[in-house]
């Protein structure tokens with residue numbers, strides 16, 4: 105399974121959305137595999153981490169994010185469940201769970217319900233170590249701004265998450281203690 109082939113079913117390779125997505129996903133995939141090799145090289149599925157990291161944001165074309173050249177009508181928060189739907193249709197349910205569970209530091213069921221917005225009534229927090237690593241590393245790189253994306257500092261990440269809730273920040277700092285910096 106070649107992640108780029110799946111991405112290319114949904115994106116014009118000449119589009120800005122494609123280059124932002126592939127640059128970002130490649131950064132996350134490389135860093136996530138490096139981190140996994142440091143943490144537990146024999147116990148973690150490195151091939152899965154690489155593939156799922158390449159595909160984690162595949163759903164963005166369906167959301168409304170003009171800055172990312174994405175012109176769908178859905179809220180950005182829904183790109184995770186959209187990605188799951190796309191990868192379920194490819195018969196890749198485990199990769200799909202990475203899409204669904206990587207948004208922010210994951211979305212607990214009660215939060216999904218209180219937000220509404222078309223989020224499903226289920227827990228969408230990363231469960232496996234592979235899922236957690238991809239979600240964690242993703243926080244260090246932003247698709248916005250430059251063609252190559254922007255590497256974010258820990259301070260910036262923590263500031264952003266704290267604005268969303270102290271519990272979000274705590275999840276991130278716990279991963280940072282557990283995994284170290286990517």
Ligand SMILES: [Fe+2]
Nearest residue numbers: 128160161242
């Ligand atoms: Fe991402």
